Amino acid sequence: MHQPNAPILNSFPNTDVLVESLAAFTIKAQKESLDKKGRFTVALSGGSLPKMLRGLIDNPAVKWDKWQVFYVDERVVPHDHPDSNHLACTTHLFSQVPIPAENIHPIDASLLNDLEELSDAYEKELIREFAQKDSARFPIFDLILLGMGPDGHTASLFPGHELLTEEDRWIAYLEDSPKPPPKRITFTYPVINHASRVVFVAAGKEKVDTLSGVLDRPEEGLPSARVKPAFPGQLYWFVDDAAAEKTGSVSHFAKPKHPIVILEDVGKIRLVKWFTTLPTKAKTKIIQDVTRLVLARRKRMCNVIEYKGSKIVYRQYASLFFVCEIGEQDNELLTLEIIHRYVEALDQYFGNVSVIQAF
Numbered sequence: 284m285h286q287p288n289a290p291i292l293n294s295f296p297n298t299d300v301l302v303e304s305l306a307a308f309t310i311k312a313q314k315e316s317l318d319k320k321g322r323f324t325v326a327l328s329g330g331s332l333p334k335m336l337r338g339l340i341d342n343p344a345v346k347w348d349k350w351q352v353f354y355v356d357e358r359v360v361p362h363d364h365p366d367s368n369h370l371a372c373t374t375h376l377f378s379q380v381p382i383p384a385e386n387i388h389p390i391d392a393s394l395l396n397d398l399e400e401l402s403d404a405y406e407k408e409l410i411r412e413f414a415q416k417d418s419a420r421f422p423i424f425d426l427i428l429l430g431m432g433p434d435g436h437t438a439s440l441f442p443g444h445e446l447l448t449e450e451d452r453w454i455a456y457l458e459d460s461p462k463p464p465p466k467r468i469t470f471t472y473p474v475i476n477h478a479s480r481v482v483f484v485a486a487g488k489e490k491v492d493t494l495s496g497v498l499d500r501p502e503e504g505l506p507s508a509r510v511k512p513a514f515p516g517q518l519y520w521f522v523d524d525a526a527a528e529k530t531g532s533v534s535h536f537a538k539p540k541h542p543i544v545i546l547e548d549v550g551k552i553r554l555v556k557w558f559t560t561l562p563t564k565a566k567t568k569i570i571q572d573v574t575r576l577v578l579a580r581r582k583r584m585c586n587v588i589e590y591k592g593s594k595i596v597y598r599q600y601a602s603l604f605f606v607c608e609i610g611e612q613d614n615e616l617l618t619l620e621i622i623h624r625y626v627e628a629l630d631q632y633f634g635n636v637s638v639i640q641a642f
């Protein structure tokens with residue numbers, strides 16, 4: 284039996300870039316699912332997540348009529364209650380896009396007084412969608428989007444709660460949620476961990492310690508660290524740099540002191556990521572120098588160029604050059620490896636990274 288795939292961590296300088304990348308990722312997942320089976324099954328969380336999906340609004344690539352949307356967890360309140368996750372998703376997303384109402388699956392608001400019936404009814408709603416199509420024992424969602432609370436909870440699975448060990452039910456309920464409101468229903472781990480893709484979205488410095496705990500010390504068993512989609516499922520993290528600040532898993536890659544540049548062979552800059560604050564003039568000069576030096580290289584030449592007390596390390600992939608400026612003491616072979624890993628990660632999202640349009 285295969286071990287679960289290692290999580291893929293993406294850290295972005297701010298939420299706007301995160302939102303854009305999350306939308307691109309979702310559209311790619313949608314395409315893969317539609318190509319395979321003509322529909323796209325998605326589960327959404329509450330909290331800050333609905334707002335993070337704004338990159339999908341006005342995006343012609345989204346085939347809303349093919350989406351079937353469920354809620355990872357829901358607070359047991361009427362649909363128009365300010366605590367309702369369905370209301371949050373409707374306000375921030377569904378009311379602004381052409382999704383057919385029947386493709387959205389909220390809880391049955393007539394059952395709010397009976398949590399057992401409410402969760403059973405939601406489980407049946409899932410069964411109607413998934414049974415005989417994707418799965419028998421557990422549904423296989425194409426995409427589950429999760430948030431993470433500062434205590435490490437995800438969905439409505441809280442630290443130390445008995446639901447962390449639920450193995451049979453698809454949907455469980457709780458009446459003692461530490462995060463208000465106390466009454467909720469939630470996907471269980473078997474459902475989350477059977478998905479094809481699970482994405483955590485976490486931004487802000489209040490998540491920094493928890494994120495480091497979840498990624499660097501998963502053995503501590505925080506609820507978010509228990510999300511490990513079964514092979515071939517894949518777990519992704521979309522976070523901002525503020526949340527990733529202490530995470531060892533990215534520090535070697537996402538925190539170099541110098542820029543990373545993606546340059547097209549015709550001299551066009553495709554992407555620049557700075558890790559230091561410099562005046563615009565100085566940045567422009569560095570980019571001009573890097574472009575000139577790299578494009579003047581012939582194929583067989585060494586991939587390292589000395590540059591004003593630092594080193595420029597580059598690798599060419601088809602028409603794209605991936606360039607890093609590193610310090611004199613930094614290891615160029617390691618940098619070449621890091622570039623390669625970066626290209627592999629990009630490949631996973633966008634397909635062939637040599638296809639310029641992907642950027």
Ligand SMILES: O=C(O)[C@H](O)[C@@H](O)[C@H](O)[C@H](O)COP(=O)(O)O
Pocket residue numbers: 328329330331332355356357358368429430431432433436437438439462
């Ligand atoms: O209904 C809920 O409360 C959520 O589904 C919950 O699991 C949420 O995703 C996290 O608490 C993160 O919330 P933030 O993104 O607001 O921090």
